[in-house]
Amino acid sequence: MTLSLNSRNIERFRQQIFDFYQLNRRSFPWRETTDRYAVMVSEIMLQQTQADRVVGKFLAWMDTFPDTETLASATLREVLILWSGLGYNSRGQRLQNCAKVIMERFDGVVPARPEQLITLPGIGEYTCRSIPVFADNLDVAAVDTNIRRIIIHEFSLSEDTPKREIQSVAELLLAKGRSREWHNALMDYGSINLTSRRTGIRSLTKQSKFQGSKRWYRGRLLKELVASESLFVEELEEKYGDCPWGLQGIIDGLVREGLVDEDEGLNGQGRVLRIREE
């Protein structure tokens, strides 16, 4: 039975969420700033990553790359060193590419509107909304995995409810004028009180196992490359001889995504891998 979305139920729901938030709010460094660049950094880092694991990385990043200009002029190696441990390394590269595009096309200022933000690399349907929500208190609904789960559970919707329906419910529920607070409250309610484990509502993204997977080898290889100037493919072939897909397939993927360069070594010493340099 779907709880009807009349104004009385909506108001009751908002009160319930804000009451919870008052007693249980989590504290994060990105909640202490409205700088749009800082919010963008945190939102990219938080994609598919538990908030607690992001705190240290976020602080170190803001220490080293305090603004778009600093980030845009860094090397990819510096970026990946600071990103190391967060996972999904392409996010780090895309964040830097964001900074480069912002320097060229937006005069160094992170754009404020979702339609502009979504044109940037690594920023999609969720993040293009969440940045203006948390930086500018914009009245739009940003639906992440927490908020999707809350809406499905509280209003007894089916787990395969289309995204656009969840989105319109989220827009109905939005506490206008308090968008930032509202989204923070929902996040905390979802991750503390209404967990996936507790509700049994499955995540939308299904992931295969990591240990021994293609991504696992890829992560190990990239970490080695970040730690050294360059590596010979030939030596790596021996070291990763147990890789079921063959090392070359992993290398091709890294090259295709622009994280790694593969060139001929000097004096015909075989092929060499290194983190991409401009």
Place this chain on the structure above:
DNA sequence: ATCCTGCCGC
């Protein structure tokens, strides 16, 4: 084994 403030290319 499953999830976490998703995005991208196909």
Place this chain on the structure above:
DNA sequence: GCGGCTGGAT
């Protein structure tokens, strides 16, 4: 729409 992409925590 679907598979690939990380790594740490529970």
